Amino acid sequence: MFDFNLIIAALPIILAVIVVLVIITQGYVKAPPDHAFIISGLRKTPRVLIGRAGIKIPFFEQLDKLYLGQITVDIKTDEYIPTNDFINVMVDAVAKVRVADDEERMKLAMRNFLNKEPAKIASDLQDSLQGNMREIIGTLTLRAINTDRDSFSDQVMTKASKDMEKLGIDILSCNIQNVTDEHGLIQDLGMDNTSKIRKDASIAKAEAERDIAIAQAAADNAANDARVIAETEIAQKNNELAIKKAELMKASDTKKAEADAAYEIQKQEQERTIQTATVNAQIARAEREAELRKQEVAVQQQALEAEINKKADADRYAIEQAAAAGLTKRQREAEAKKYEQEQEALAQKALAEAQKYSMLQEAEGIRAKGEAEAAAIRAKALAEAEGMEKKAEAYQKYDKAAMAEMMISVLPEIAGKIAEPLAAIDKITIIGGNGDTDNGVSTIAGNVPVVMAKLFESMKETTGVDLAEIMKADTYDAKVTRNVNLTGAPDIILGSETGQNSSGADQTQP
Template structure:
């Protein structure tokens, strides 16, 4: 292990070396060039990188590599190739070249110099070259082709600036100025030409624009007309289609309405026919019912009349028989009394008895004839009674017809009315026929023969009566009075 006395110097030496290193360490930015010179035959150039310079033995110098803008103007008027004095104003950008050879030249010329110095040197070189080019070119050529003028000046000035270590980055001509107004006069013709060309171009353009507008408007109008025509065609087609559809719809509707009306009329006719048939059937049924009722009433009336006549006949027959029986009993009683009396006075009363017997026989014979007369009288009385009740019978027959609310007469002319009006007489005729066939009494003959008084009291023969009545007026009146008295007695008995 080395002794401590050796380590200390070594440490100090190391520290010194490190201090020297860090002290000599340099780093250049990209727009700056560090020129390190001293121990080397050629200076070391650092651009955008780091390096080490030996302290106290080497030196670091700086060159600015940034662009240097220069406004180059001619200090006085410069005559052109066509002897026109002009002033030129240009904007130029230069910089120190980064090529090693040119950089070394620039280091020799501008090391540690300010930018203003570099700008002044470069301006003098550029102005001289610009004057040289102005003298070689015509004014019109320079004015019309500034780029050519700038390229010629740049090409002419680059060797001079390269000998100083500078590069031309850009050269732009700003203005050409003359005090005589030549440039302005040169521009008059061009202005006129340009204006003319511009006017022509404008006119052509306006013409083309107008033409294009007209064409566009025409096309638009054509398109609009075509569209309107197409719309009109479509609308016409639509209207035709709508009309056709409406016609079809109206036809269908008319057919439906006609079918509905026909069906409605058919239904109405069917209903009317059914109603008429029903009314006719009802009327026929009512007629049958009324006819049946009339027949029933007729039969009932006939039965009632017959019953009443039979009852009256039976009553009178019974009365006659009873009267005959009473008379016979009375005669027998009288005969018995007389016989009893005759038994006592047979001899005296045989003649008287015989007379009485003959008288009784005569009276009995009279009574029999009276009974027969009663029987014959009863038939005539029955006819008289029937004649008296004929109005009531007609009323009873007409009552059902009077109760009918509505009568529908089917038929033309007066036949229907006459058929209705003939109903009651027809029933009456039927009643007369029934009476003639059942009872044997012909009411027609009785009506033709006159009243009861003419036929009975006056001994008028009535055809149709089973037996001819030949009673005298006195006997008939007596018998009539007896019948009236008996009728009054019967009514009194009924009231009791």
């Protein structure tokens, strides 16, 4: 529960805080430097704030403002005013005023211009300033007004200051902008002065022209003297220059003659040097051409030898490829033949089965006959299959012998292929040697056995079959000394089922 006694005790404090907040928020004022804030109401003497802040108690005090800045007042006369010499003039002037800053006169300004804008203050002061200027114009002559405007403006300020002090205003300055008269007398005074000025100017001009003419004559005389002296010096310098040029020309011609003679001598020496170098170059060129021809002959000889060797290598490669192709072909044919026999056996077996099934359908007796025939066919197929297996085993056992037989069979064809390039030769030019044409031809023809021998070596390295040893098998040395025998190999290669020797050809005994 709330304690009402505590609330009642704190109520004055709360009210005081509220009052202070209201006073601060509603009564706080701050005056700028060009305005005076006047706070009045509770005191007999109002408070004046200029460029500082203060507190105005709401509802009890009032805030008023007074402009303290500079004010421009136009005090131009609206009609012509007679001067001391009875000449009607119209004067246009501008005055700068402001509110006085001392306390007493500021109170006067508060009474007269409180809460007024600067334009309103200028309008209120304009009549008083114009009256003061009219009084001063009546005391001065037209010449004095035009010739001494500073004195005129000072008199206006002095006259108006007394009235402005009563209003709390200070006059800062007063400037005369323009003065005009009703009949143009100011212009006539100006013309008089203009004529006098023109007269003085004409006299000054004539005197200046006289001085100029005298100075010009003196200058022309001095210039003429200087020109004569300068031309004399120029003539002397020209003579000296001509003499110097002649001396230099003489020395130059002498040096030129000496240089021409030296040039001719040097030219003849250079021509002799060029001729010697030309002869040497021709000799060197001839030697290089001879050496070049020797090198060309050597290159042609090497090219011919390379062509012959390249042809021999190509023929050898063709023979090797033909031998390999023949061997591969024979192997493929053997495999195809074996495959055909196997297919034939399978077909016969299938036919026997079909016949057996047909016989069973026809009759029981015929079935027995069919079984006998099927047994005979089966025995035949088995015999053929067994023969094919033995032939395959023979191929495996006599592989080198069979390959040797095939290679031997194609040797005549290989030799013919090697000799074909010799048959196509129309003309042979032999470079090198001892000049014997028959010996050169025999050398080329002798390449055939050499190529055949290289072919035997290549086949021996590739297949392991030594054709040279096989071809020597019938010799006395092969049979007696080395015990070489190839019996049975030809029959197996030709397709015999039994063969002469079931164990295959006897291999070469080392």
